[in-house]
Amino acid sequence: MALFVHxxxxxxxxSVERIKNVARRIAKWHAAGHKxxxxxxxxxxxxxxLLGLAREISPFPDVREMDMLASTGEQASSALLAIALQxxxxxxxxxxxWQVPVNTDSSYTKARIVSIEGTKVQDDLAQGKVVVIxxxxxxxxxxxxxTLGRGGSDTSAVAVAAALKAxxxxxxxxxxxxxxTDPRVVPExxxxxxxxxxxxxEMASLGSKVLQIRSVEFAxxxxxxxxxxxxxxDPLISLEIEMSSGTLINFEEDGKMESAVVSGIAFSRDEAKxxxxxxxxxxGIAHSILGxxxxxxxxxxxxxxxxxVSGTTDFSFTVNRNDFKHTVDVLRNQVxxxxxxxxxxVDEKVAKVSIVGVGMRSHVGIASLMFKTLAQEGIxxxxxSTSEIKTSVIIDDxxxxxxxxxxxxxxxxDK
Amino acid sequence: MALFVHxxxxxxxxSVERIKNVARRIAKWHAAGHKxxxxxxxxxxxxxxLLGLAREISPFPDVREMDMLASTGEQASSALLAIALQxxxxxxxxxxxWQVPVNTDSSYTKARIVSIEGTKVQDDLAQGKVVVIxxxxxxxxxxxxxTLGRGGSDTSAVAVAAALKAxxxxxxxxxxxxxxTDPRVVPExxxxxxxxxxxxxEMASLGSKVLQIRSVEFAxxxxxxxxxxxxxxDPLISLEIEMSSGTLINFEEDGKMESAVVSGIAFSRDEAKxxxxxxxxxxGIAHSILGxxxxxxxxxxxxxxxxxVSGTTDFSFTVNRNDFKHTVDVLRNQVxxxxxxxxxxVDEKVAKVSIVGVGMRSHVGIASLMFKTLAQEGIxxxxxSTSEIKTSVIIDDxxxxxxxxxxxxxxxxDK
Numbered sequence: 043m044a045l046f047v048h049x050x051x052x053x054x055x056x057s058v059e060r061i062k063n064v065a066r067r068i069a070k071w072h073a074a075g076h077k078x079x080x081x082x083x084x085x086x087x088x089x090x091x092l093l094g095l096a097r098e099i100s101p102f103p104d105v106r107e108m109d110m111l112a113s114t115g116e117q118a119s120s121a122l123l124a125i126a127l128q129x130x131x132x133x134x135x136x137x138x139x140w141q142v143p144v145n146t147d148s149s150y151t152k153a154r155i156v157s158i159e160g161t162k163v164q165d166d167l168a169q170g171k172v173v174v175i176x177x178x179x180x181x182x183x184x185x186x187x188x189t190l191g192r193g194g195s196d197t198s199a200v201a202v203a204a205a206l207k208a209x210x211x212x213x214x215x216x217x218x219x220x221x222x223t224d225p226r227v228v229p230e231x232x233x234x235x236x237x238x239x240x241x242x243x244e245m246a247s248l249g250s251k252v253l254q255i256r257s258v259e260f261a262x263x264x265x266x267x268x269x270x271x272x273x274x275x276d277p278l279i280s281l282e283i284e285m286s287s288g289t290l291i292n293f294e295e296d297g298k299m300e301s302a303v304v305s306g307i308a309f310s311r312d313e314a315k316x317x318x319x320x321x322x323x324x325x326g327i328a329h330s331i332l333g334x335x336x337x338x339x340x341x342x343x344x345x346x347x348x349x350x351v352s353g354t355t356d357f358s359f360t361v362n363r364n365d366f367k368h369t370v371d372v373l374r375n376q377v378x379x380x381x382x383x384x385x386x387x388v389d390e391k392v393a394k395v396s397i398v399g400v401g402m403r404s405h406v407g408i409a410s411l412m413f414k415t416l417a418q419e420g421i422x423x424x425x426x427s428t429s430e431i432k433t434s435v436i437i438d439d440x441x442x443x444x445x446x447x448x449x450x451x452x453x454x455x456d457k
Numbered sequence: 458m459a460l461f462v463h464x465x466x467x468x469x470x471x472s473v474e475r476i477k478n479v480a481r482r483i484a485k486w487h488a489a490g491h492k493x494x495x496x497x498x499x500x501x502x503x504x505x506x507l508l509g510l511a512r513e514i515s516p517f518p519d520v521r522e523m524d525m526l527a528s529t530g531e532q533a534s535s536a537l538l539a540i541a542l543q544x545x546x547x548x549x550x551x552x553x554x555w556q557v558p559v560n561t562d563s564s565y566t567k568a569r570i571v572s573i574e575g576t577k578v579q580d581d582l583a584q585g586k587v588v589v590i591x592x593x594x595x596x597x598x599x600x601x602x603x604t605l606g607r608g609g610s611d612t613s614a615v616a617v618a619a620a621l622k623a624x625x626x627x628x629x630x631x632x633x634x635x636x637x638t639d640p641r642v643v644p645e646x647x648x649x650x651x652x653x654x655x656x657x658x659e660m661a662s663l664g665s666k667v668l669q670i671r672s673v674e675f676a677x678x679x680x681x682x683x684x685x686x687x688x689x690x691d692p693l694i695s696l697e698i699e700m701s702s703g704t705l706i707n708f709e710e711d712g713k714m715e716s717a718v719v720s721g722i723a724f725s726r727d728e729a730k731x732x733x734x735x736x737x738x739x740x741g742i743a744h745s746i747l748g749x750x751x752x753x754x755x756x757x758x759x760x761x762x763x764x765x766v767s768g769t770t771d772f773s774f775t776v777n778r779n780d781f782k783h784t785v786d787v788l789r790n791q792v793x794x795x796x797x798x799x800x801x802x803v804d805e806k807v808a809k810v811s812i813v814g815v816g817m818r819s820h821v822g823i824a825s826l827m828f829k830t831l832a833q834e835g836i837x838x839x840x841x842s843t844s845e846i847k848t849s850v851i852i853d854d855x856x857x858x859x860x861x862x863x864x865x866x867x868x869x870x871d872k
Contacts, residue, residue: 058513095537098473100544107543110536110551114529121526122510128522129515136525140555141600185556 044209045077045167049177049199052086053216054273055119061085064214065126067277068172072132074281077167079206081177081199082123084115105150109179109189112151113139116176116195124174134172137162139179139187144198146180146188153180153188155197155260158205175202193254200257204264211261211268212288213253218272219289220245220252222455223307227446230456234289234305241305242291244398244432248308258291265293303401303408304453309446311393311439313343314366315424317358318373320384323350327381331357334376340365344394344427344436356387358425360436366390392424393442396434397449409433415452421445459624460492460582464592464614467501468631469688470534476500479629480541482692483587487547489696492582494621496592496614497538499530520565524594524604527566528554531591531610539589549587552577554594554602559613561595561603568595568603570612570675573620590617608669615672619679626676626683627703628668633687634704635660635667637870638722642861645871649704649720656720657706659813659847663723673706680708718816718823719868724861726808726854728758729781730839732773733788735799738765742796746772749791755780759809759842759851771802773840775851781805807839808857811849812864824848830867836860 048071050064064082071078092111096103120136127134139146142163146153163173177195180188190197196213203211218233220242225231237245239262246255252270261268271288321327332342346358361369366388373386402408412433416423421444425436437445450456463486465479479497486493507526511518535551542549554561557578561568581588592610595603605612611628618626633648635657640646652660654677661670667685676683686703736742747757761773776784781803788801817823827848831838836859840851852860865871 058510062514092533095473095533096540099477099537099541103540104543107536107539107551110539110553111533114533117532118507118510118526118529121522122514124522124525125511125518126514128519136522138525138602187553 043075043077045079045206046071047079047081047199047203047206047208047211049081049195049211049213050083050273051195051215052083052089054214055082055084055123056086058122061119061122061126062129063277064123064273065130065132067214067273068127069130069132070278070281072172079163079167079173079175079202079208080123081175081195081202082116082119083177083195085119088115088118106186109150109153109187112189113176113179113187116178120174120176127172127174132172133170134174135166136174136176138176139198140181140185142175144175144180144201146182146190148182148184148186148188150186150188152191153182155180155190155201158201160205163206190256193257196254196257197260200260200264200266200268203266203268204260208266211266213257213268213270214273215252215270216272216274217252217270218274218287219270220306222305223309223446223450227309227443228307228450228456230450232455236290236292237305238400239291239293240431241398241400244396244429245306245308248310248394248396248398248432248434261291262293267291267293303405304397304399304455305401306398307446307449307453307455308396308398309393309442311442312363313360313392313394313436313439314363314369315358315360315389315392315436316366316369316373317356317387318377318381318383319356319387320354321357321381323353323355327355327357330381331373331377332359334372335361335369338368338372340369340372344425344434346425346427360392360394360425363390389424391439392436393439394434394436395442395445395449396432397453398432400431402431402433411452412449415448416445419444419448458490458492460494460621461486462494462496462614462618462621462623462626464496464610464626464628465498465688466610466630467498467504469629470497470499470538471501473537476534476537476541477544478692479538479688480545480547482629482688483542484545484547485693485696487587494578494582494588494590494617494623495538496590496610496617497531497534498592498610500534503530503533521601524565524568524602527604528591528594528602531593535589535591542587542589547587548585549589550581551589551591553591554613555596555600557590559590559595559616561597561605563597563599563601563603565601565603567606568597570595570605570616573616575620578621605671608672611669611672612675615675615679615681615683618681618683619675623681626681628672628683628685629688630667630685631687631689632667632685633689633702634685635721637720638724638861638865642724642858643722643865643871645865647870651705651707652720653815654706654708655846656813656815659811659844660721660723663725663809663811663813663847663849676706677708682706682708718820719812719814719870720816721813722861722864722868722870723811723813724808724857726857727778728775728807728809728851728854729778729784730773730775730804730807730851731781731784731788732771732802733792733796733798734771734802735769736772736796738768738770742770742772745796746788746792747774749787750776750784753783753787755784755787759840759849761840761842775807775809775840778805804839806854807851808854808860809849809851810857810860810864811847812868813847815846817846817848826867827864830863831860834859834863
């Protein structure tokens, strides 16, 4: 008999029928004697509907008011879930973020959780109640409603699990776990029964959409065992089977990790590469180029600067493709005249492919095998970036699927 | 330069375009230097949509959770209105009931306001902000969200106006004031520029849908000058014209009341009459009959008991037509056997027509004129009920429009 936190995404909460199924699933856990806290997202489409209304009124709506508005979606779905649980004969109670309270800073639309007060929730659990806590939202020190940003319900769930010292945080979603790569690209992709926290962090930051990166960071910071599993199974499947399904994110240093050197292949097509040509190779040049870009609120991903022999160098970096035009404007108007660069070379259609695995720490030649595999397929590498447990390359986006499939095979991920 | 509370109903907030119009209207008041607090309802249809979802899940959903759910409608519309005001260049801030706070008791779905803390609102007003406060909701002593019941936004607005000592509470709605009777029945019906508080109370309780009765009680208790006016006028009409439009509910005993003896005619078709035949005329018989009816949560309106000469009497009362079948069941199963009554006589299709006016206090013969008028039209009166400022009759519902038109003319209301 232990405490579990369940998180259900918008699709899982997307209709009255689905909410009833969520309630049936939770009733099963509750009947087995477990204490359950549930963190639901808004019903799918609801948040977009609300934000759409605001944008019809004003192209740049005030962020405080946007949070007032958006937070209603989770409040409604939480109340509906509590009602559905009661219908299943389970005593249940819903709380909005401010009622728990889930304390955050005041960064509207992207607030960070500071603390969660668990007393009220523990009292309810002790009385045998299931507690439903609105995901995605909290309250700042002045009593304003805040939201955690898109995907924030994952973070809410992990933070609640940390505060209540839950045995496990279960993230129910429309996929049944974390895969070696996207099965839509590589049909042979395999579900991982476990993945290390660091690998999950790299996978999330590299574009795998299974978990929001901040929720993974939170899980890591507080060592919350977190499982990603499917909400589409029969809600009444055996609890034993359900408890070992999906993918568990593991925090034990010496955990029973899978033996593969590379655990997964992540990729992202939304990349654009920009090179500033012939800039003086002087100290501070990176800041001169990227400072104005950061000031324009554009996030830069990979950065490449070669030492020069001639006194000038080329400076390359990648940005999200949506930011491409804005970045080029900033560079042409502010940077090129200031640093006396010659021109820009741009490559709007590139993709990033990454191999991820904690085994890369202890094994040599992993990156080489990646480069060799791509070479054999005739794929030119435009940029390389490495960390302790991942290697990323930028390639022409038309080769992306080919690269992912070839690497998946080369690293035996289909076995 | 004074403080005004504006209330906008669901229809006035029913679309993005209408919310923009509300913002334009408020911006006009704000530009004239007035302090404005706005209490909006949920967008029309939204509350029904939410409650419909809950009822799809459970026929008898928990009332605490229903309030969590229903309160989201006003929170969303308040945030949208604040955004629309900012778009108009007006600094604005929305607050949910718990943020003000609007303190209520714990009677979920029909809570009563206990107090309103005005400090935060006054601070914002002093800074030149328009403050938007969610209607219809509050927070109980344990921090649970409560709602005030249908039409509760009117009550919220009046309570806020009382707490802030507003000069006037303006209830913007889809009619342009209180009429001598419903213009759909009597085309000659006139808008009253003023009506006394007590008359308004009778009109509201007799079925005039312009204002919710509890909001009128609240306005009376705290002597809040309250004006009912149209939200459908051009939002940019002159402030002077707008400030004297609609109908003002007046609390001054010696106020400049209109001189008419009868101010209005109210009516309701949703009535049913039930007579329990030949019950023993003993003390406590009314309780023996109506106790079980009250226990079944059925509201009884008019009650008629004649003293008997024979030792038995007939006992008549009216209920809302929706409660008719349920009432008959209660009577047949519980009351008739217990009180040894002979049988029931029922009349499912009756209507109530009432004349209302403070002038009835000082004028005799008003009721007589009513009875004479109905007699001249050949309308049989089935029950009569009187109070200090109103006289109501129950008649066949097919004569209702005829009765209303005849009375409207007889009391010179079209002049």
